[in-house]
Every structure is written in structure tokens, then in C-alpha cells.
Amino acid sequence: MTLSSFLKLVEIQTKLASVIPFVLGTLFALYRYNSFKFENFIIMFISLLTFDMATTAINNYFDYKKEKELIRENCKSENIIINARIPEKTASFVIFALLTIAVIFGVLLTLKTDIILLIIGVICFIVGILYTFGPIPISRMPLGEVFSGFFMGFIILFLSIYIHIYDSALVTLMYTNNILSLSLNVVEILFIFLVSIPLVTSIANIMLANNICDVEEDIKIKRFTLPYYIGRENALKLFKILYYVGYADIVILVLLKIAPVASLLVLTTLIPVNKNIKLFINNPSKKETFVVSVKNFFIINFSHIIVMTITLLFKLY
Template structure:
């Protein structure tokens, strides 16, 4: 397998969805807690990207194995197009998961045992997303799973590995007893700050499932769009973006974010225009990428405003 084929196999272009939560989580830690641990940050970044690539590779492999549509299997799926065997794909996937898990164990040793529990949960969701007899991606849970795991999970861990032990939460083990302690107020703040990420990342999956509605049914994939119908799914697509703007505004009103963050509303007309375009036509080739453009636009400006806030603080 050459490099271009590998990069398509892991869909490297889609990794922005995990990069934004990482960057925003790190910047928020600097702004709100005034804390950073460079080595932990680097280790987490590598583990995050490698595992994200592994889950995408699992997705492509399972789509190939379970495909009922032969045209899709042989001409559209990367395994069929590039002649990658399932055995070869499995070896690459296992290697990536093992490497990411090793980095996770190192990070656990450097932080707290709670990271092992959180990491194991994220690994389980990532693997079961497309693997097993009842994969999450083929159920009406894909948007929730991807949004929470990547939007909240990555953001939370980016903060967790950079702050002193016990700032967010910690798990203490004194056999046979264990103690789980945390700061509810701080955890709620993290949940609020990650909400725009949860919504925009969930919308990528939602837009994908709306555009693939007919193909998914032919491949026996019954996603959220199948259960709620296309019209409601398209409305939900818009509501999630409105929720992102609302969450950022609430953060400013509660004094969590500086007033500069209200400049996020400057891009609302562009986001609304993209929403209207998607409402008018749901097509994988022409309008699906609007969800990715919205994510880049919203969180790109969010990063700029956070950097400005750090400079002016």
C-alpha cells in the first residue's frame, strides 16, 4: 500500500473534525486555567490522530465487507478501488490501535487513572462505531456518538492532560476501594465550551447520512435520517448550528469567555446562507461539504478570537 492509498484509506482530509477540538481545548486551558503541559499535549495529539485514522479505516473496511451494493463495493470503496485485502487492512488497523493505546497508557501514568477509563470508553465507541454485529454508524446513534466522542471527549482530554491533577476530576484506587471525585461546576463549564464542537461535528455525520439516504438503505444502513425522515433531519441540521451560536453567547454572558467571543456572530450570515443551500439541495458531491466548511469557518474564527483574548488578557 503506497502513501496516497493509505491516506485515502484513513481519509486524512477528514481529520479536521478531531483537530479543532484539540486546538480549542488546549487554547481554552491556557485562557481559563493558565496551564499547559507540552509533553502531555504532544502525546495526546499523536494518539488522537492515529486512533482517528484507525476508526476511519475500520469504517471503510466494514463498509466494504458488508456492502450489498456491488458498484459501491468495487468502484467507490477504497478497498475495492485499490485492491486492498481485508487481511492487509486489518493488520494496519490493529497496528494503529495498539500504538494509540500505548501512548494512552503513558499519558495515564503521567496524569490520573481516570484517563484510562475515559480513553477506554472512547476507544470502545470508536471501534464499535462501525465494527461488530450492531455497529453504531448503522443505527440512529451515529450523530450523538461522533459529536460527543470527538466534540466533548477530545476537548475534555485536551484540558485534562494539561491541568493539575484533581482540577476537573480524578479517580483514586486503594484496593479494594476506589474514589471518584470532581468539580461539578468546572465540568459543566467544559461541557458548555465543547457544545459548539459537539453540534458541528454531529452535523457532519448528519449531513453525510442525509446525502447518503438512498444508498444507505440499499446497503441496509438505517441511520437517524431514516427514522426521523429527511425533512426533520434537515431542520435538525439548522438547529444544531443555532445551538452552537447560543452556547458561545451563554459562555460570554456567564463570564467564561471574554466579550470578544461575541464576534463569532459576524459569520452567522455565511452559516445561514450555507444552511439555506443545504435545505434546497442535499447532495454528496455539491452540498455535503458545506458542513465541513461551516465547521472550519466557525471554529477557525473561534480559535482566532481565543488567541486574541489570550494576547489581550
């Protein structure tokens, strides 16, 4: 397998969907909690990236297994394992290696923090596998947008904050006298969730745009996603609404003083995002316009990263 084939197998270009929440969470930990632990940052980054690559490779592997029959019938396929002629054993080894690295660094991070991170990590691991594996994978149901938005938008952001403030009683699990008790700082967790909403909605829209474009082809391979159930027109309306929810949330963050006033500058990105929304709605195409969902995700959230970075620099100096 060449490096190019490996990068295509793990769809390296899509890793921004996990790296950006990670970076934004780190900046928020610095801004709100004045805390940053460099070793935890590096360890989580490695675990997160390798696990994300592994789940993508698993998705491509099982799509390949399901599309074998179509290939026998001389149907075209865009699966990287088929097109790059990657041997099944090689693909399996890559998946195993990536998962092993992710688990090792996940355990190391747990040892440096606490059991809460391990519990959340295990849940993420199970969901990541079930997303593409099993009799009815999550990605083949009308739940893909919900799971991808919540876990990649909120959970990654939450963990990227938690690794820096795990000792601040944000979440506490105690076992005393045969009693297991869990305590949560509900207000702070709610604030973190509010911070994650632009991430949640824009990540969900990447999945939604993909499913809108592929709805006919997905039916052929028995993948019944959200657009299949609500119809393409309603799916396109939802696509637009989710972006506006993210922008409304930014205003709420500033009003509640969770985010700096400078975050309102992110609202200026509504101009190019609106343009991209119209492009996609007028012509939902995998080859021509799907990329606007990725661009919108990047425009909204990277601009927020820039604003937070500048705010932190002013705060420091």
C-alpha cells in the first residue's frame, strides 16, 4: 500500500471534522478555565486522530465487503479499497494498527487524568465501531447526523476541555461504602454544550449533505439514511436551518458571557455560508456541491478558532 492509498483509505481530508473541535475545546479551556496541560494535549491528539482514521477505514472496508456483489454485476464503485486494489489483509492490518495506537494512547491519557475519561472513551469506541459495523450500522440508519454531530461536535470538544480541568470537579465519580455516586457541574456542562452547537450542526450537515447526494445510490446497497425517510426537500430545508441554529447559538454564547464579545465577528461568515447553502440547495451533487458543506464547517469553526486565539493573545499581553 502506498502512502497515497493509505491517506485515501482513512480519508485524511475529513479529519478536520475531529481536529477542529479538539483545537476549539483547547482554546476554550484556556479562555474560561485558564488551564492547559501540554502532555495531555499531545496524547489526546494522537489517540483522537488514529481512532478517527480507524473508523473511516472500517467504514470503507465494510462498504467494500457489501459492494462486492455490485462489482460482480459490473457496477461502478467509488470505494478506495476496490479502486486502489488494496488487499483485504492489508486494509485489515491498517485498521488493527490504528485501533491499537488509539487504545494505547487512550489508556495512557486515562492514567494521567481519571476514570471518567476512560468511560467516555469506551462509549466513543463502541459508537465508533457500531457506526459502521454490525447487522444495522448507525451510518445506514436515519441517525448518522445525530451521532456524528453529537460525538464529533460535543464529545470531542468536551474531552478536549476535560483533559485540562479533570481535577476541577466538573464530573466526579465516587465509590464509597458500596455506593457509586456521580456528580455533575450541570451549569458548566450546559455551557460547554452551548459552545459545541456550531460544531454539532455543521458536522451533522456534512453527513446530511453526503446522504442527500447519495440517497438513490444508498437505497441500492440497502442504506436507508435520513433523507430517505423525510424526503430530499425536507432534508434540504433541515440543511439550511441547522446552520442558522449554529449562528443563533453564537449570539447566545456572547449574551451569557460564555464566549468573548469578539465571537460576534463569526457572524460575518454568514455571507459566504449563505452563498454556499444556495449553491448546494440548487444542485445537490456529490461531485459538484457536496464540498460546500465541508467548506461551511471550516469557515464557521475555523473563524471561531481565530477569534478565540486573538482574544487569548490580548488576554495574555
